[in-house]
Amino acid sequence: MSRLDSVSRFDFQRFVDWVDHRIVNRSRRVILVFLALTLVFGAGLSAVETEAGTEQFAEEVPEEEAFSRISEEFSPSFSEATGSTQLIQRAPNVLTRRELLRMLEAQKRLADRDDLRVRSTASAASVVAQTLDEDAETLDAQITAVERATDREVATAVSANANNPRFVGLLADDFNPTGASSTATIAVITHSLPQDEAASAGQGGESQLTPIQRKAQRVVATVGGDISVFGTGVIADEFSTVIVDSLIIVVPAAVLFIVLFLVVAYRDLVDLLLGTAALGMALVWTFGFLGLAGIPFNQIMIAVPPLLLAVGIDFGIHAVNRYREDRAEGHDVDDAMRKATDQLLVAFFIVTCTTVIGFLSNLVSNLTPIRDFGVVAAIGIIFTFFVFGVFLPATKVEVDRLRQRYPIPTFSQSPLGREGSSLGSALRVGIGPALRAPVVVLVAALLLSSGAMWYATGVDTEFGQEDFLPPAEAPAYLKALPEPFAPGDYSVVADIEFLEDRFTSSQSGVVTIFLEGRMTDGAFLEELDRVAQDPPGTFLVENRRADSTSILTVLQAEKAINEDFATLVARHDTDGDGIPDRDLETVYDALLATESGEQAANYLADDYRSARVDYRVKADADDDTVVADARTIADRFRTTSTATGTVVVFTAISDLILDSAVQSLAISLAGTGAFLIFIYWWLEGRPSLALANLVPILVAVTSVAGTMRLVGISFNAFTATVLALTIGLGVDYSVHVVHRFIDERAENDLRTALDRTVRGTGGALAGSMLTTVFGLGVLVLAVLSVLGQFGLLTAASIVYSFLASVLVLPSALVVWDRFSGNDPMVPLDALEMDIGPTPGDD
Structure with a gap:
């Protein structure tokens, strides 16, 4: 090893020792500092604002800028703007006298409300009424005309308008002029609004029409029959409420699963409370930062809490498990924590940096919400590193000292994957093939990855407002939820699909x-x-x-x-x-x-x-x-x-989503690879370790991409970040294994080093994997189906990363060990001490 390498490692160790000293010897000060910072960030929670809808994705898109300029340049500067509400009426025949009167009554009740700012109304019922009485200009007169007419006269008036495009355009495709029947019709209510903002191809989470159309829904409900209100205000309302409804369902479910698996992982009440408190602290810091920095909370950020919980759980289980391993070997509280943090701070640092690279790779995106998501997630991971790398160990030290003085209840303190345990035996499954035929394992893994990536080239890309809205039909399990978890009644997607399906003859795009x-x-x-x-x-x-x-x-x-x-x-x-x-x-x-x-x-x-x-x-x-x-x-x-135009803007955004996914993946891979090469050279003097570290990541990324096509999930505003996230989260698993292997290999032969690594670190990884998968998997319960897709893919990426780390990575490490010229029967420290660096040493 060169003198430069020795100096670099010494400098980094001096920093680790400085942190160790404060964790162990000044634990109370550390705890107080972190609690004070929690109060500071907690103050920012009240300043968090939400931003919903598709409009935010359209920012900075050239086609959208042109669309906005059209509104600005071709609208009178100080004129009154208008907005419209559609009334959708369904019935076996909406052209009967009774149903025509219902629609006219709905129009009248809306027009009579000053607060609804109704400027005009138009419907097939009004056309029929004016056919019956050409002087019926007002809604009152039109109602009177239909009331006085016989059913036969109404049918005759309907047939008389069979070639009237103004009339036919308001009826469903099944309009039968001979039978004077149709199963659906729409009416258009025009509202006067103050000239405010330029129009946008995207739909925002707020609209001047939202309060108007909320009131209109209540008014129309008093008429009876099947008449619903549809418009941009209703869409904006659902954009906003779906975020709250999703969080109300997802967060408690995530907490339930996480606590359940943390009980299994920690098996101690005090450690469980410490780990849970640290998770809460990481979330408060992240979302407090969101408020203080003025970054709006959008739909994609619903995924941030589960992601932070995923990494936080992993850090917490590793910290406690490694500390327990050292305690089990006879070290006291102080020495065990110093030994644990010596190893874990380095691993946590590598994981944090690579995960941040994965998240920040989203900065290349031309879509503002994806960039904001990358920044917030990266900041959250950094906060998680400090909370679990410093606060949790310091608190654990303080608590265990109190346990030695007071009769605080203590349950199991044994580490996961200990010698002789069933889990430890199961984790060894990758060691045998790694020692006997590592090249065969790697070739098989790379062939599988190549096939998965080729298969993944058929993944579609999509973007539309339906991605940000609840599905037309809510799953049965959501409908069965009790209050306050039961989601609201959503109708927008169902209405959109109904209009597209039943009114195609009268619709054309622009x-x-x-x-x-x-x-x-x-x-x-x-x-x-x-x-x-x-x-x-x-x-x-x-x-x-x-x-x-x-x-x-x-x-x-x-x-x-x-x-x-x-x-x-x-x-x-x-x-x-x-x-x-x-x-x-x-x-x-x-x-x-x-x-x-x-x-x-x-x-x-x-x-x-x-x-x-x-x-x-x-x-x-x-x-x-x-x-x-x-x-x-x-x-x-x-x-x-x-x-x-809307279709052009949305297609442009769809193209940008694919570009973002590909670019962020490339940058994440390149950035992660470069960082790992540097960090392993700096810390270990062995930059080639980065190659072994990247093998399971490539397997996980390609497997996730192939899974997307297999289950029919497209790249959309949510899933565009999944591949880069897989790298960030996958590195978490492989880095822990590689770093532990190097520590063990320095003191043991190859077989023993692999065995201790997969049992010790692999046991913590197994606990982290199960907890994280279920913590992220709860996203499938979200009201937004695309958020469920994101949760499914992220959970799959965790599973693939874990399996690759315990099944494929051991073979990569064996090949690396052989490539480096090491004697598999002799520890590395002995080799370096007795014979010096080998010619193959990096």
Whole structure:
């Protein structure tokens, strides 16, 4: 070993000794400092704010920025904004006299409430009423018209509107004009709202319509029948409440499972209380930091508590178990804790750094919530390191000293995986193959990993507001939960699916092209006409052109009804094609002064420097194809153009999610590998140990990726972080094994070192694995199904990491030992002392 290596190891040991001294000799001061810090961070809990919905994911996405600019530039600055509520009515036949009256009564009761700010209402029932009485302009008059009509007259009025698109568009696809029947209809209630924020493709967790639509639900319920309220306010409400409902279910369940397995792992009441208190402290510090730093709590962060519990449980069990091993060998309290922390502080430090690298790899993401999640999780892991690496040992020392003076009840203090135990025997299963045929084990593991990674290339990527909402049908076990754990009644996803399924004929999507440049250029309007020709297959067609709305279509519509304006257009049309091509500023000024001016302002900015074009697309078209076609259309423009709209923004986010998953995985692997090479060189003078350390991590990562495709889980806003997290959590298991092996190998032959490692550290890993798997597994109980997917995959990553560490890692360590030129029958200390470093030593 070189002199530089010796100095580096000495310097690090001096730091460890400094911490050891304070843990053992100044334990009370350490405890007081940590309690004081807990009070400081606890004060930040009240400042934590929640942020729900999809809007947060759309930030900084170019397509979303274009979408927001459209709202800003094509809406009057000080005009009244509007919002809408849909009433969805279901019945065997919603066009009967009785059901029509129900809908009209619902409209009237909503309109009569001043606090609901109803500006107008529209429904199929109103159309029927006005067919019965063309003077029935008010809702009262429409109700009277239907009340006075016979069933036959109502049916005749329905049939008379069979070709009325305004009427048919409000009815389900099963509308039968001959039988005057339909099983569903929608009404649209328009509300006046103050002009506030720009529109966004994403849906936020707050909406001006939320309180309005909550009240509307209560009002509509008084009418009877099956009429539900749907709109952005209802969606925003569910975005917010689903976080609280998920935490109410997940946290108690996690605590229950964790306490249950900690009882098995610690088998001592006092140690159980200490471990639980340390877990609570780590959570208070993390979420207090969240409040103090002003980072909002979003849906993804629901996974942070289980993740911190996972790492905290692992640290706690390792700390107590290693201390018990040293106590069992006859050391007193002080010496046992010094010996335990000498080894564990180094292992905890390596685990913390590699896990932080895994979490911080999410900083490359272009999605703000994923970056925030990575930062908060990384900070939480650092806090967990201090709490379990310093506070817990100091408290354990203080408690055990009190036990020696007072009759504090003490239960089992034996370590997990001790010699002769059933667990210890089971953990040895990987030693035999490692000693007999380690290369065969490694080749088999690498072939399995390669196959799993190839299989995982078929994993899909998705993003949509349904990911952040409860499923249409809640699982039976959630419905059976008593209060206060029972989740609320959720309807949004069911309503979305119902509308998409039953109203397809009246629905069409819209994509928007945002144009920037000189809209007064003489060729601009002709360019709009040229681009609309020969539209892509997903676009709706009208007169062999794309069905679109733009400043050109508004201009042509006004020209058809306004002779003066038509004359003006003709004067500015040099080629006689009906489209003005000179002095367009004068044409625009004249158009904005007509009755069509308000509509024109929706498609042309005030300064004539930007414009928008809305293209209607087929409702059943594939989203990816629609987006590709929209971008193709955008490329046809000579001016700067951006394809946008909800479907384009969500697809762009979906692409970013996949990019985030791949980039964070690559950075996490590279960063973890580089750090392990450095740390093993610095601490042990053997950088090649990093290669052995990475083998089980690769096995775990590829296994998780393959599992995603096997069980049909896509990359989404939640699962995009799973692969990087697997590296961070997987390193936890492999580092403990490798570090323990090096300590044991220094004093024992190869077989003994492996045996003591897998029994001692493997026993703690087994207890940690079971506790963590169930602690994270409770996420499947969350109201959000995607959160359950995240919990399932994270729990699977823990299982794979544990199995790889006890089944594959021993073989990697044996191959490393042989590669280093060590004699398997002689301890490393003896080799270095007697014969010096071997030629193969790193």
